[in-house]
Each structure stands twice: as structure tokens, then as C-alpha cells.
Amino acid sequence: MPVFSQSPPNAKKGARLLLPLALPLIVIIAWFAVCTLNLAPEYLFPGPAQVGATGYNYIFGDPVQGPYSGRFLEDAITSLGRVFGGFLLAVAVGLPLGVLSGRISIAQELMGTFINALRAVPGICWLPLALVWFGIGTKTTIFLVALAAFFPIYINSAAGARQVNPLLLQAGAMMGVNRLRAVFGILLPAAMGHIVSGLRLGLGIAWAYLVLGELTGVQRGLGAVIMDARMLGRIDMIVVGIILIAIMGRASDRFLTGGMRSLFKSARRAP
Amino acid sequence: MKANLKLIGGLPRAEKSPKVLDLTAVSKVFPISGGFFTAFENLTFSARTGEFLAVTGPSGCGKSTLLKIIAGFLKADAGKVLISGSPVKGPGADRCMVFQEDALFPWLTVEENVAFGLFRRGLVKKKIKERVAHFLELVGLAPFGRYLPGEISGGMRQRVALARVLVLEPLVLLMDEPFASLDMQTRQEMQDLTVSLWKELDQTIVFVTHDVVEACSLADRVLIMKGAPGRIQDDIPVNLPRPRSVDSPALLRLKAKIRQKLATGL
Ligand SMILES: Nc1ncnc2c1ncn2[C@@H]1O[C@H](COP(=O)(O)OP(=O)(O)OP(=O)(O)O)[C@@H](O)[C@H]1O
Numbered sequence: 078m079p080v081f082s083q084s085p086p087n088a089k090k091g092a093r094l095l096l097p098l099a100l101p102l103i104v105i106i107a108w109f110a111v112c113t114l115n116l117a118p119e120y121l122f123p124g125p126a127q128v129g130a131t132g133y134n135y136i137f138g139d140p141v142q143g144p145y146s147g148r149f150l151e152d153a154i155t156s157l158g159r160v161f162g163g164f165l166l167a168v169a170v171g172l173p174l175g176v177l178s179g180r181i182s183i184a185q186e187l188m189g190t191f192i193n194a195l196r197a198v199p200g201i202c203w204l205p206l207a208l209v210w211f212g213i214g215t216k217t218t219i220f221l222v223a224l225a226a227f228f229p230i231y232i233n234s235a236a237g238a239r240q241v242n243p244l245l246l247q248a249g250a251m252m253g254v255n256r257l258r259a260v261f262g263i264l265l266p267a268a269m270g271h272i273v274s275g276l277r278l279g280l281g282i283a284w285a286y287l288v289l290g291e292l293t294g295v296q297r298g299l300g301a302v303i304m305d306a307r308m309l310g311r312i313d314m315i316v317v318g319i320i321l322i323a324i325m326g327r328a329s330d331r332f333l334t335g336g337m338r339s340l341f342k343s344a345r346r347a348p
Numbered sequence: 349m350k351a352n353l354k355l356i357g358g359l360p361r362a363e364k365s366p367k368v369l370d371l372t373a374v375s376k377v378f379p380i381s382g383g384f385f386t387a388f389e390n391l392t393f394s395a396r397t398g399e400f401l402a403v404t405g406p407s408g409c410g411k412s413t414l415l416k417i418i419a420g421f422l423k424a425d426a427g428k429v430l431i432s433g434s435p436v437k438g439p440g441a442d443r444c445m446v447f448q449e450d451a452l453f454p455w456l457t458v459e460e461n462v463a464f465g466l467f468r469r470g471l472v473k474k475k476i477k478e479r480v481a482h483f484l485e486l487v488g489l490a491p492f493g494r495y496l497p498g499e500i501s502g503g504m505r506q507r508v509a510l511a512r513v514l515v516l517e518p519l520v521l522l523m524d525e526p527f528a529s530l531d532m533q534t535r536q537e538m539q540d541l542t543v544s545l546w547k548e549l550d551q552t553i554v555f556v557t558h559d560v561v562e563a564c565s566l567a568d569r570v571l572i573m574k575g576a577p578g579r580i581q582d583d584i585p586v587n588l589p590r591p592r593s594v595d596s597p598a599l600l601r602l603k604a605k606i607r608q609k610l611a612t613g614l
């Protein structure tokens with residue numbers, strides 16, 4: 078029987094798991110230092126303690142206590158809905174179009190120029206148009222998110238589909254697979270590395286455009302809270318919003334890669 | 349029975365069986381920048397069921413192209429390619445290829461790679477499992493079913509490549525310098541394995557190789573091709589008993605003869 082090599086000792090593994098926390102810790106310490114040394118005025122640069130308290134209140138507070146108390150759950154759900162709504166829309170359009178133009182030169186010629194011209198337009202340019210079309214609110218946000226996430230998904234799917242080793246498709250053909258299985262059983266798995274990269278980039282940019290869409294004055298959502306806090310001069314709340322968006326963005330990236338890994342062998346067993 | 353067949357009149361066993369592969373005046377022209385390039389023209393040869401055919405010749409004479417045409421990945425520009433009497437229209441599981449390069453699916457385990465071509469055939473899961481296990485056993489990879497291609501050696505990957513086509517029981521097995529990238533020792537093992545499987549499964553094999561000794565020690569017949577544009581220069585029967593020793597005088601004589609032909613083109 079083959080011999081399996083041992084996994085690295087547990088202690089080492091534990092230390093490695095803590096490594097990603099090192100930088101945030103350093104930032105927090107520096108933050109403390111700046112505040113205790115009084116290098117910046119409190120109203121421009123709130124300390125960790127105050128931000129912590131605000132954050133706690135925002136997440137766990139009783140809604141009657143103040144303007145931001147206990148709003149987190151609702152804001153988070155609203156924002157997540159917009160991010161994933163826009164993102165899924167981008168996947169539904171970007172992935173098939175990308176794979177098509179990666180494999181079929183006519184599709185590439187047909188779409189390539191147009192899509193790349195659109196891509197050259199900064200996403201923020203669409204904001205006025207979106208506001209006119211969809212008004213202030215969820216639809217505009219989803220539109221912006223979907224549009225922004227579309228490009229990395231499309232481009233990476235196309236690149237992934239293009240670089241699939243033709244030998245793999247020939248091998249499939251000789252083993253008698255039909256068109257459908259060639260696409261789902263060979264082409265997509267072989268392009269999976271690029272596809273996952275595209276999805277991750279798309280999801281990352283989806284968060285950026287979520288905030289852009291929510292800055293326009295919607296009622297709920299993490300971006301709306303940040304905008305609202307700016308008008309009320311609540312810097313501490315802005316910082317809380319930024320930190321929460323960072324955490325949720327990272328978590329959703331983890332969720333995405335984890336989800337892809339558990340759904341697809343080809344994502345799990347990347348060479 | 350098989351042994352008897354093999355010894356009739358001292359002829360290779362395939363001499364009396366029907367033609368499974370039949371090429372007549374096959375030509376292939378590639379469009380290239382600024383014109384056309386004739387890879388080969390007017391190739392005619394056939395192989396009988398159970399025959400082991402080796403094809404050798406200088407680099408660029410069209411050996412790979414020939415296999416790809418038989419496999420159906422490329423279309424011939426002229427001539428006829430018949431498999432068991434019917435023309436080749438495209439790729440199909442009756443002609444399977446072991447590629448020179450690694451062409452396993454890296455995201456599937458060894459087992460799943462071997463099972464890949466079987467799912468279409470309406471076999472139940474259990475049957476598939478049994479067949480896969482049987483063929484992994486044949487190529488000596490039974491303990492490695494759950495490994496990924498990236499976790500095993502090059503020689504083992506070529507065995508998987510062999511198993512995944514053998515399991516489909518193709519009429520014709522096409523092998524394009526399958527062992528060229530292996531070390532001597534592994535190569536020798538793979539050659540022995542190929543011959544023993546060929547005897548056991550009664551396959552027809554077209555085996556492309558640069559190595560004249562490999563051709564002589566494996567095949568019933570050696571086709572010698574000549575370059576640019578490719579054509580068949582000679583068709584040499586190898587009437588040596590098996591198992592063959594690579595340093596038997598008869599084999600060495602044959603090797604010298606083929607080397608001579610390759611060098612002088614006579
Ligand atoms: N797709 C193609 N387009 C243009 N020319 C090609 C193409 N494929 C092969 N050729 C040409 O056809 C000739 C035969 O190629 P082939 O790969 O069949 O040679 P080969 O005998 O297998 O060589 P080697 O022993 O080096 O593998 C070569 O000169 C090659 O340049």
C-alpha cells in the first residue's frame with residue numbers, strides 16, 4: 078500500500094492560522110498609540126475604544142437607544158442582498174458569454190470590441206444614468222454592482238476557456254463524450270482556476286460598487302450608514318462601517334471559494 | 349488457441365484475420381502562411397485485427413498527423429480511411445489514442461479518469477467500478493486509484509492513460525510515442541506491459557516511435573516513413589518469436605537493416 082506522508086505538527090499549523098491576524102493587530106496597536114499620544118483631535122480620529130463601543134452598539138444595541146443602535150443586522154442583510162443580487166446577475170451573463178468568446182472566434186469578434194469599449198468607461202460614469210433609469214435605491218445599486226462585476230468575470234472566463242489544453246477535449250471526444258458533457262465535464266473544469274479568479278475579482282469589486290450605489294441616499298445598507306454618519310459628523314460610525322465592510326468582504330470571498338471548492342472537484346483539486 | 353494461431357506456418361497471428369484499419373491513398377495538406385504544406389501524400393496501408401503495427405520515421409514526416417487522422421481529430425484531404433469497412437467521420441471510442449503528452453484530467457482521480465469514458469455506456473455504477481478496478485489491476489496501479497494525476501509519476505500517468513482507453517475496448521489502439529519521455533527502466537516496463545496487455549486483450553495497435561529498437565521489439569510489422577512530404581518507404585515484417593530480447597542477434601540485424609533504410613532512404 079502507498080505510504081501517506083504525515084501532516085505538519087499541530088502547533089505549527091495553529092501558529093500559521095494566527096498569522097493573518099498579525100497585521101490587523103499591529104494596526105490596532107498603532108492606532109492606540111496615536112490616540113494615547115494625542116497626535117490627532119478626537120473628533121477627527123476617534124480611538125479604538127470609542128469605535129469599539131460604537132460598533133458594539135451598532136451590532137447589539139437596542140434600536141430605541143440611538144440613531145444607529147442595533148441596525149447592523151438589517152443593514153447587513155440589505156447590503157448582502159444587493160451584493161449577491163448584482164453578483165449573481167453578473168455571473169449569469171458574464172460566465173456564459175466569457176466561455177463562448179473564449180472558445181468561439183466569431184463570438185469573440187462579435188463581442189470583444191464592444192465589451193472592451195464598455196469596460197474602458199469608469200463604473201462611476203454609469204451612476205447618473207442608473208439614477209435616471211432606476212431611481213435611488215436597490216435597483217440602481219444592483220445595476221452598478223452587476224455591471225462592475227461583469228467585466229472581471231467575463232474576461233477571466235474567456236481567458237480560462239481559451240487556454241484549455243485542446244488535448245483534453247480531444248481525449249474527451251475519443252472517449253465518446255457528447256457536446257454537453259464536453260462543456261460541463263471537461264471545458265469548465267479545465268478552466269476552473271481562471272473562472273474562480275474571475276468570480277473572486279468580481280465579488281470584490283461588487284462590494285466597492287455596493288457602497289457607491291448606497292452612497293446615493295438609500296435608507297438601509299452599510300454604504301448608507303457611512304454616508305449618513307458623514308452628514309452627522311460621526312467619524313466613529315464611519316470607521317465602524319469601513320471595518321464591517323472589510324470583514325464582510327473578506328468573509329464573502331471565503332464563502333465563495335469555500336462554496337466553489339465544495340461544489341466542484343476541479344476547484345477543490347486545483348493542480 | 350491463440351498460441352496456435354500465432355504459429356501457423358510461422359506467420360504472425362494477424363496474417364489471416366480481417367482488415368480492421370484500411371487506408372487508401374490518404375493525403376493531408378495544411379494551409380500555412382503563404383501557401384500549403386503537404387504533410388504526407390498517397391499513404392496506403394492496412395492493419396488486420398490483432399496486429400501490432402509500428403510506425404517509425406524522421407521527425408516531421410507526418411506520423412502524429414497520420415494517427416490524428418485515424419483518430420478522427422483531423423480530416424484527410426484525399427483518400428479513404430476505413431475502420432472495419434466504414435469510413436471515419438470523426439473521433440469515436442472505437443479508435444483510442446494514448447497521447448505523447450500528458451492528457452489526463454488533472455481534477456479527476458486515477459479511478460475517475462479511467463471511468464470517464466464508461467459513464468455514457470449505460471452501465472450501472474457497480475459494473476463501472478468493477479471494470480475500472482480490473483483495468484487498474486492490469487496496468488499495476490490498483491493501490492493508486494484515489495490519487496490525483498499530479499501526485500503520481502510520469503510513467504504511472506502513462507499507465508493511467510493506457511488504462512482509460514483499454515477499458516473502452518477500442519478496435520484500434522493508437523499510441524503516439526507514448527513512452528518517449530520515460531526513463532529506460534520505466535520504458536522497458538511499459539513496453540512489456542503493452543505487449544502482455546495486447547496479447548491478453550487482442551487489440552490492434554498502431555504504435556508510433558522514433559526508437560527503432562522499440563519498434564522491432566514490439567511490433568509484428570514496422571512501417572518506415574520518409575519525410576517531406578511524408579510517404580511510406582517500406583513495410584517490414586518482424587517474424588521474431590515473443591518474448592523478444594533486445595540484444596538477440598536477429599533483432600539486432602533487423603535494427604541495423606531498418607537504421608540503414610532510414611539513413612539512406614533506400
Ligand atoms: N496544424 C498544422 N498546421 C501546419 N502544419 C502542420 C500542422 N500539424 C503538423 N504540421 C506539419 O506537418 C508535418 C508533420 O507533422 P507531424 O507532427 O505529423 O510529424 P511527426 O512525424 O509526428 O514528427 P515528430 O516525430 O517530431 O513527432 C510537420 O512538418 C509539421 O510542421
Ligand SMILES: [Mg+2]
Binds near residue numbers: 411412413524
Ligand atoms: Mg509526432
